[in-house]
Each structure stands twice: as structure tokens, then as C-alpha cells.
Amino acid sequence: MKKGYKGYKAYQYLEKDIDYKGFELAKEVDRVEPYLIPLNPEDEKRVENIIKNNIVISLHDHPIITPANINELMDYEREGRECTAYEGLAHSCLDVVFDNMMDGTCIIGSKAGWKWNDVIHDMGIRSCDIAHQDFLIKGSDLDDIYKAKSEEKIAWFISLESATMIENELDRIDILYGLGARMMGITYSESNCLGSGLKEKNDGGLTAFGRQAVERMNKVGMAIDVSHSGDKTTMDTIKVSSKPVFITHIGARALWNMKRLKPDDVFKACADKGGVIGIEAAPHTTITKKHPRHDIESYMEHFEYIKDLVGIDHVAFGPDALFGDHVGLHNLFSSNMSIAENTAGQSFDKVDYVKGLENPAEASHNIVRWLVKHGYSDEDIAKVLGKNIIRVLKEIWY
Template identity: 65%
Template sequence: MSETTSRGNKKKYDGYKSFQYLEPGVDFKEYKLSKENDRVEPYIYEVTADEEEKVQKILEEDLMISMHEHTFILPEDLNEFFEFRRQGRDSTGYEALSQSGLDVIFENFMDGTAMVTSQAGWKWSDVIHDLGIRFSDIAHQDMVIKAERISDLYRAKEEGKIAFVGALESATMIENELDRLDVLYGFGIRTMGVVYSEANQLGSGLREPSDGGLTVFGKQAVQRMNKLGITVDVSHASDKTSLDTIEVSDKPVTINHSGARALWDSRRLKPDDVLKACAEKGGVIGIEAAPHTTITKNNPVHNIESFMEHFEYVANYAGIDHVAFGPDTLFGDHVGIHDLLSGALSIKSAHGKNSFPKVDYVKGLENPAECFPNIVRWLVKKGYSREDIQKVTGGNIMRVLKETWVK
């Protein structure tokens, strides 16, 4: 990664690689992993020298928070993916993250593809295994810290480290057991989606042909999450389930990785009434960058421009105080893994009948290390004020966490 992209807010990284405390081939099976940096041609959003100085100052001084990422590294050969997942051991892209400009990352793991005992994902034992393995690795290094309270987020910034917020995209694994939410909180989970794209005990996902909304058990689960201090998310929920959840929750609800359906007719994106309800409850909407999500009629080729078109729509419609960024990226061939898992992760059904040019990667937003420097460059280039940039790159999220987490 070039000096230009890595200068601002570079972290104190000592060269640690995941599981280096174990012996490959003895303690675990080793796979050749994708490159963390420069897997594709690096892209730096074009700004002037004066604008770049402003960008670097913002990255250095202000709190940079990504609401949604998967910081693990895919195997280079995706034909090995299912075997790789059955091993239940994901490596984290520490080196690249040290140059990402990020202070706080909502780490969403990969539990829709947790396949240690099942090919369906979301099984309780597999999720617990996944969380334990990743947090064990994190505990053996010094750059990333496990964040459980607001003070941990500020501490990470002050110490030149990165705070990982434990996040899950669905509550499917709790089945009908409310106390499992307490267990997950104890493991470090601080934000959770009520449902992934397929329906579960809590409600309907965006994939379902009929939308039954939040169930009675779902209401109980939302109330328990409120009491525990788990931020409730509805990114993958159906429209009615999203609205029901926002209404039932005593606290603000997030949509931590999505966009505006008004710009692109996809069930993966949220209609105006859901965006409005989220904002009116005090919540925040994080803009998604996973391949072929936040595209628009003006920018059908997915890149940073189409992504930021969704940002501006939500900022103008819901208000600048209710928008942030949840790029939802990873290290490796994101388009390739979507192709491989199009059925399992409901990717194809979310697109519906829409046709669009397929990209090999999202230019400017290819992985968790590339996103925020380019997002800040775009905002500076377009003349956004320092105050508004502070809000959308971290301040709005912090407001919600202060209202939803244990003090």
C-alpha cells in the first residue's frame, strides 16, 4: 500500500500474523490466503495536495468508525472455500488494517457461512466456535483490542490501536432461547441484526415472499437486547420487520449496511419509510459497499461514485445526523465469493430482476483498508465541512452507542 494511503492514522503494528503462536500443519491446516494489500490495482480518489493534507489531518485527529466489516482473509483459491470454512479458523488482515485509517471496526465475522458442523450456517455451536477462535487470536496481539464499553473506543484512538466491536448480522442462532443473547453479550457481542435474509424465530428476512413482520418472540428478543446493551440492527430484515423492530425498541435502531431503494430497486436496500422511521427513532444508516449493492441509475457500474450517491440521498432525506458508513468489505475476491454463495446468502434473490454491469471489484472501496481514506477524500473534495465529516465518519455512530450500550 502506498505511503499516500497509509500516512494518516497509521497504527502501531508489530508484524503479528494470525495464529503465529501455533504451528501450521500441526495445530491447524494452512491455506494460501489472498493478499491483504494490492490484490487489485490500488485506487486513490483524486484530490489536490491541499485537500490531501486536510484528509490526513482528519484521519489523524478524528474518530473513524466503520459500522460493518468482515476483516478476515479469504483463501486465494475459492474452490477451497467450503473446506476452509469447515476448519473454523479465520485469519484477520492486521497488516492492512494498520494502514486503514480506522479507529473502530464493527467486526461481523462470517457466521452465515460458519460451517464447522453444518452447511447452512448460523448454528449455535458454530457461532460460539467462530467467536472464540477469532477472539483468541485477537488476545495474542496488541494492535486490535476487544471493545466492550464506550471508553474502549476512545482508548483505541488514544493508544494508536483499533477497537473491534463484536457484531452479528442475525439472531438466528439463538433459536427460541432468550438467554443465549446474554451468553453472546458475555462473549463480547455489542450489536446484532434481528434476522438475516431468511426468516427466523424473530421475524421475516428480506428474501421472504410474504412479510409477517416481527414475531412475539422477536419483540421479546429486541426488549432483551435493549436491556443488555446490544445495539439492534435491521439491515437484512424485511420492510415490515424493520418497521416493527424500530417501533418496539426502546432505543435507537441501526441499519448498519444498506442504502436507498429509491435509487435502486433492490430488496437489499431500504425504502424511504424505513429510512425515515430509523432516523426519527434516533438511529443511523450505514452505507453499504459490497459488490453490486449500492448502484444507481446514474452510476450503474458499482464504484465509489454510486456508493456516495446513496450517501448523499440518505443524508438529504434522513438528515446528516443519521447517516454513516458500513462498507461491508473483506480481504479477497468479494465478487467471486458472492458468485459462490449466491444462493446460500440470498444475494441473487435480493437483486430481483435488475440487470447491471458486473464489476470485478468495487473501485475505491475494494477492502477494509482502502475504504475510509477514499471516503474522506471524496467528502473533502465535495466541500463537506469538518463538522459534517466528523458526524458521518464516527460522531453519529457514537451518539447511538451512547444511547444503546451499558454506560
């Protein structure tokens, strides 16, 4: 475990069932049978040195704990008090995590989600909890990344998967930045005032307001994510932005034909602009014909495909994992997350969890181990674990 972790549990400064409604939560460690890629002693030592000497970043995760009984999830989300998985994160090798908050489960006051007050509530509640502990450092700039690494802690950055809640108010971008958000998506699956989401049959591209929003995000120094945007909206955003753009959690449509993944021309455009592409591991996404059962091998096949397409300088990892029953969450929130539209027409082996990538901690270790086992150089591993992301953040945040 990271030495910076002292045992804090979410909201322990309050009294459970007096100050807030408590739920029995899923295990943060060993919820399912753990899996680590086996290595020989020499490679084990190399993994240890790589983790020690390099900054490891998750470009996209949800490091919270879901209820042990997944059928309580709706009530849990409506309470608006998700629990950060401090112990789980302490078992990871991450130095930085971009936490994407409630996103498609942000249903505190609305079944449809993405309401301004709900998003602000989520950011505030989680930030209050972060302020009462000393393992996660609420990040605002690159200095917080280096500080976390040196202290064996984790820099925690607020990221939002969509700008839906800003409606047609540009100044809300400034407000979100002021409250700590350092990255934001253009759309989630549904369209909004900025552009078209990936579930739409007709992608109209970035709107006039969307162009203004992209320009404002560039000006305030907020990173842009286009993972859930339609292909044309994504391409428009990359073109309009004066700064590189992230696709934080994605896979290659060339390997698995589903709308949730993106085509080669989008990846090339992102890389040509200097951007970085993170590989997605949410259940039943980064599958391939060679590996129809979702696991670390199918995931890394997507990584290698995109790496070969755009180059090692433009890839990273955004597993999009959480601590709890992720498959169960998808089943409950299928409509909000457009799960049916994304997987329509595809035949694959359904899994209860993604072996080797079950949560952010397991994913972080196995990604490093896989890269070492498959002969990647220390320099290239350093790039994909963090250096590529930091290079882009330097352009956006300063």
C-alpha cells in the same frame, strides 16, 4: 501504517499445518490495482488532519482474509478459523471496526449455517487470536474506542448479522453479550424465530418472541441491526425498541430497485427514533441508474440520497468489505446469502471488485477523500465518520 501495528499475523502463536490446516491467503495489500481519489495538496493536508483529529468507525465490515484461490473458500470456512487481516487493517484509517464474523458463511457444521455451536466457535477462535496480539483491542465499551484512538490501534467489536442461532432462547442474548457481542441483527435473509428476512415474499413482521428478544437486547445493552430484515419486520423492530436502531449496511431502494436495499419510509422511521444508517458497498448492491457500474461514485450517491432524506446526523458508513475476492465469495455462497433473490430482474455492469472500496482499508481512505473533495465541512465529516455512531452507542451501551 498505524504505529500500533507491530507485524502480527493471524494465529502465529500456533504452527501452521500442525495445529491447524493452513491455506494460501489473498494479499491484504494491493490484491488488485489500488485506487485513491486524487486530491490537491491542500485537500491532502485536510484529509490528514481529519483522520488525525476524529474517530473513524466502520459500522459494518468483515476484516478477514479469504484464500488466494477462492475455490478453497468452502474448505476454509468449514475449518472455522478465519484469519483477521491485521496488516490490511493497519493500512486503513479506521479507529473502530464492527467485525461481523462468519455470518452467512458460518458453515462449520451445517450447510445452512447459523448454528449455535458454530457461532460460538467462530467468536471464540477469533477472540483467542485477538488475545495473542496487541494491535486490535477487543472492544466492550466506549472507553476502548478512545483508548484505541490514542494508541494508534483499532477497537475491534464483535457484531452478528442475525439472531437466528438463539433459536427460542432469550438467555442466549445474555451469553452472546457476555462473550463480547455488542451488536446483533434481528434476521439474516431467511426468517427465524424473531421475524422475517428480506428474501421472504410475505413479511409477517416481528414475532411475539421477536418482541421479547428486542426488549432483552435493550436491557443488556446490545445494539440492534435490521439491515437484512424484511421491511415490516424492520419497522416493527424500530417501533418496539426503546433505544435507537442501526441499519448498519444498506442503500436506497429509490435509487436501485432491489430487495437488499430499503425504502424511504424505513430510513425516516430509523432516523425519527434517533438511529443511524450505514452505507453498504458489498459488490453489486449500491448501484444507481446514473452509475450502473458499482464503484465509489455509485456508493456515495446512495450516501447523499439518504443524507438528504434524513439529515447528516443519521448517516454513517458500513462498507461490508473484506480482504480477498468478495465477488467470488458471493458466487460460492449465493444461496446462503440470497444473492439471486436480491438481484432478480436487475440489469447492471458486473465487476470483479468495487473500485475505490475493494477492502476495508481502501474504503476508509476513499470515503474521507471523497467527502473532502466534495466540500463537506469538517464538522459534518466528523459526524458521519464516527460522532453519529458514538452518540447512539452512548444511548445503548450505558
